Amino acid sequence: MSIAPLDALPLETLRRRSSTKWRTFPEDVLPLFVAETDFPLAEPIRAVLAEAVEIGDTGYTPPDPGVRSAYVGFARRRFGWEIEPQRVSWTGDVMMGVVELLRATVTRGDRVVITPPVYPPFFFCIEEAGGVPQDVPLLASDDGWLLDLEGIETALADGARAVLLCNPHNPTGTAHAKESLAALAEIAARYGAVVISDEIHAPLAQPGSGFTPFLMASATAAEIGYAVTSASKAFNLAGLKCALIVTGADATTAVVRGLPREVEWRTGLFGAIAAVAAFDEASDAWLDSLLARLDENRMLLADLVAEHLPLARFAIPDAGFLAWIDLSAYGWGDDPARAILTGARVALHHGPEFGAGGAGYARLNFGCSPDVLREAVARIGALARA
Structure with a gap:
């Protein structure tokens, strides 16, 4: 039996959160940097x-x-x-x-x-x-x-x-x-x-x-x-x-x-x-539903990168909700996340902070809704074409 993917909360609800993800940047920025996700709590956790x-x-x-x-x-x-x-x-x-x-x-x-x-x-x-x-x-x-x-x-x-x-x-x-x-x-x-x-x-x-x-x-x-x-x-x-x-x-x-x-x-x-x-x-059913969503998102991200950022390199991860993307071909320097924040209003994690091999890379958090993911990559793609 297939497992229904978990739905993320709407942006208007997420922006009411007071955590790092939602209080670091202005509202015109899509925050895909820190490792927080956009889903409702599992019901057993919420209840206790x-x-x-x-x-x-x-x-x-x-x-x-x-x-x-x-x-x-x-x-x-x-x-x-x-x-x-x-x-x-x-x-x-x-x-x-x-x-x-x-x-x-x-x-x-x-x-x-x-x-x-x-x-x-x-x-x-x-x-x-x-x-x-x-x-x-x-x-x-x-x-x-x-x-x-x-x-x-x-x-x-x-x-x-x-x-x-x-x-x-x-x-x-x-x-x-x-x-x-x-x-x-x-x-x-x-x-x-x-x-x-x-x-x-x-x-x-x-x-x-x-x-x-x-x-x-x-x-x-x-x-x-x-x-x-x-x-x-x-x-x-x-x-x-x-x-x-x-x-x-x-x-x-x-x-x-x-x-x-x-x-x-x-x-x-x-x-x-x-x-x-x-x-x-x-809580197992909630976790299975989350994994189904992340599975769909990681595949969607691969398609979006191919469509909007064809010069980028991205290997689909085995686990988690984080994507390590090589953007060095776009001329955004050692830290492409800086140019992307300024020019596309999408916040990614800075590749050089991950040490050796991080230059030219950015980390993207795809623990979000497919619509947010589509919008974020489209914005970055538009910057690449500018």
Whole structure:
């Protein structure tokens, strides 16, 4: 049975929101930059938050807010991943978890491998933890973007102590192959390094994408890896502050248990309440409908780029609602998002902020209505033809 795609809220409703997406630019700008989506909340989430407001449930997050058992069930249903409940903990957001894990596993001044172009906060969070980012850029191929395993091994052999992985990858939307992840785990183990996998976009992996959680890739991955994830991207809950840290072995679990107590206390109560509802089976239908919409949108975007921006290069992503588009042929410089904002009144994310390989690119958020997507790309196309 086909799944009806989720409808976005109308623009007049979205412009009443007070979040970053809707308060950064004037109303004549279509905001497709930050990773917020334009859809209504899943009804189970709306209901539990409404009840919490009604009864004044705005206190401290309890010792067990229920996110552990909720995520264990979600991972089993969605990924076939069996997680031991005691290996799940929580914190405020994914980057908080990454920083604390790095503080616990590397020494100040140690190098941490990243795979640009990559989510800009990776650079800042490694530095916050006292590490030094070391670029090993993704490899472009006819089959999409690939981890440069040889380059990562060279970096680890030269003394880098950790790999900060993005899986699925932001901004390319790549779901790294299980074989690649398993090979990465073996390389890291060979040099006594850890892998911290940001899996915030995992719930948005399209069916058939081949997405594999890093800790599921192999027994070695489970021994040396950490996964940090959240409901915030799939269910648009970033402002509510709840993320999960998952481990697969006694040694890594002990590291997480040794983190300062405040790491867990940073979890927002509304974030935990919403995450429990998001990961519950009752929200699966909403998520399936969202995935159907994003599937249609990613295909629509490919058609729109071909029609309006024929010199651009765009690979359809495996996961998420973010598109990584090479606009270098249009002469808009290293940061085409600047020219597009000024000339087309469409806000995209600046390619150079994603590090090596970002020059000439922009990231576009297609987590919106098809009409908004059509209008945005048509505006950019008109600028290209001007």
